[in-house]
Every structure is written in structure tokens, then in C-alpha cells.
Amino acid sequence: MIRVSGPDAIAIVAPLLRSAIPLAAFPSHALRRVGVVDAKSGERVDEALCAVMLAPRSYTGEDVVELSCHGSPALLRMVTQWIAGGGARLATPGEFTRRAFLNGRIDLAQAEAVALMIGARTERAVALAARALAGGLADRVRAVRDALVDVIAGLEVELDFPEERIGHDPDRARSIVARLRADVDRWAVAARHGRVVHDGVTVALVGPPNAGKSSLLNALLGRERAIVSPIPGTTRDVVEGTIAVAGVPVRLLDTAGLDAPRDDIEAEGIRRSRLAIEESDLLLVVLDTSVSPDRRVLAETAGRARVVVRAKSDLPSHPEAAALSDAVDVSTVNGGSIDPLLERLAKDVEHRAAAAGDEGGIVTSLRQLALIDALGKSLASSGEALCDMPLEAALVDLRLALGITGEMLGVDVTDAVLDRIFSAFCLGK
């Protein structure tokens, strides 16, 4: 689909279209069938559907023409070039959404939610992004902002006219600030969980060679992604794949065994394994149940979030392997099952992605998440200042908090901030 936005959109696209009524007379917000022609030769190149959306009731708030051609990249390139030749230019990444924000169609948190929606990889991440798009965060921020304006004004009156008893006394201000802070702290928790749903969790399979790591990766992915063989040292590079667990993307990393390397390639593989282990949120420590468990791997991973997996549970267990506490049994050969591990993974992921009091979960950009934290901090310090400091000190923190809510909503944001936000978008959004 080709989208043209701006005051000249209709005039620029019109010469390329053949239709029963001229483009300028199209009813707004209705699809019409059109012929697309090379404006110079008049040669017809496509049949398309075209919609005009007149300002201000369009995505960008400007006049918008959208043309749905057949999807050939060559055709789309031609038509785009003709439109550009007629006086338009290519949009920069996220520019339509940026215009929507600048024209007041959406707030900044919603604009950022567009990027979250585009990047959502599971149904659950889509649901969270949809809620963010609908403006959930901005409504909450606006409520805090209004309350802050009230408190600041009340304290300022109190400072200027202390005898009149028309301002806020510090006690009342303190209780309001405490309530706001509790709200913001709850968002911080919910938004962190939301980021887990959006970004997913990285899980590395580690363990001695031949333990059954690659077989387990393949079983989890449901396809033969990694090479499996009885020859130790078969997996030399980090092999990865992603599955959805409890609606959260889980990136699985299969690693080379953490064994003494037999050659340079294996040494490099082991180095990469260690990096993968470091960047992972959770480790699956895979041990062959039929042999004595590798104590070194167990000791090396003891401080990490991990699940000990007894692989090859179809084989007789070695007594020491059988004695491992809190281990999960899996088998990837006929009749075997990995269900206990999937259940354990789901529990772990669910724990990271949600918690009681999440208010149904929110997801925000990393920028908004940092601002939520900063807002919580300035509310906390203004609350403390209201206890035992001059009112002026509390007002400094409260004005800081107010400024942060402005940054969250996009009040007085600089071009540099907008550049940073929208550069993360793809073209055409």
C-alpha cells in the first residue's frame, strides 16, 4: 500500500489515476476502484483500490491518499517514483506517526506504542501493544500530572499566603504524593513485566557434550534445527530458535558443551557458549541421566536462574543423577516426553511476565520505562521533603516530577528526542 500525506496529496496522486469521478471528488473514507497509469505515456499499469481521507480525520491529521496496488515490488517502485516526481518525497522512518503526534492525533506514548505493535511477536504481546495504542498509559500519566499541578499550586498558595488557610497544608500534600507514588511504583512493576512479554526471555541449554542438548532443542522447536550425533563436540556454534511459551517469545540457545576444547574451532564454540550463557535469563542445565552428573557444570551455574534437566529419561538413571533434587526428566526418543519441562518453563516465564496487582499489564517503550522510574524517584524524594524540609525543597522535586510527566506525554519535547523515537520505526509507518 502506498500512502501519501500532506496538503497536496490529492493533487499529486490525481494525474496517475483513472476513475469514474476525479480523485478530488472522492468521498472521504471510502474505497474506490481505480486504474493506475503512467502519467507521461497514459499507459495503464494496474487496477488498484484507493481511499482518500480528508484532514483532520486521518492518521496523520493531514489529507491522506492510500493506494492499494498489486504487491509487485517493481510496480510499487514505479508508482512511488511517479508520485515522488509529482512533488512528493519519500517518508522518513516513522514520519506518518510523527506527523500524527505533531498534529495532536495521538500522544507520544501512543506513537511509541505503534512501534511496540509492529515489533509484537506473540498474541499476548499484540494484546499489550493494542492496549498501549488505545492510550492506557497516557490516561494514567495525565491523571498524575493533573494531581501534581493541584498539589504544586496548593503549596505555592500556602507559601505566599500562609495565614489564609486556602492552600494545601503539607500533610495533605504528603498523602496525595504518597498515593501518586504508589500508583507509579505499580506501573513500574507492570511495565517491566510487559517488557518481558514484548521482548521475550532468552534460555540457554548448557551441559556436558553428548548430554542431549541439541536433541532437546529440536524437540522444543518441533523441528530438526540442530545436528544431533553421538560424537561429542558436534555442536560448535550457538544454534538458536524461538518458541512461544505462555504467550511470551522464548529464544532458545543451544550451545557447545562446556568441555575442554579438542581444537581451535571448539575453543571458539565454547567461548561463544559462555557469552550466550551470560546473556541468558534462564539456563537449562542438561545432564545425561544415565551417567554420573557433571559436577563442574552444576557448580558453574549454581548462582544462576536454572532448571536442571535429566535428559534421556528413557535410559536407566545413574544413582547420583536420580538423587539430583528439583530436576525435570525429559526424553526425546520414541515414547519420551518433554512436557514436564514445558510446564516448568511456562511457570517460570509466567512468573517473569506477570504478578499480582499488575492491573492487567502494560507495555511501554524503554524510554517511557526509564521515565516511569524517574517519576517514581522524584515523587519519593518530594514525599520525604514534605516531611521535614522547607516547602521550597519539596516544590523543586514536585516540579521535576511534573516535567517528567510532560516528557512522557510529549509536551515540549525537543526534535532530538522525536528523532530518536521515530528513527526506530520502519519506513511507511
Ligand SMILES: Nc1nc2c(ncn2[C@@H]2O[C@H](COP(=O)(O)OP(=O)(O)O)[C@@H](O)[C@H]2O)c(=O)[nH]1
Ligand atoms: N536414549 C536417548 N538418547 C538420546 C536422547 N536425546 C539424545 N540422545 C542421544 O544422545 C546423543 C547426543 O545427543 P545430542 O543431542 O547431540 O547431545 P549434545 O551434545 O548435548 O547436543 C545422540 O546420539 C542422541 O541420539 C534421549 O532422550 N534418549
Ligand SMILES: [Mg+2]
Ligand atoms: Mg549439541
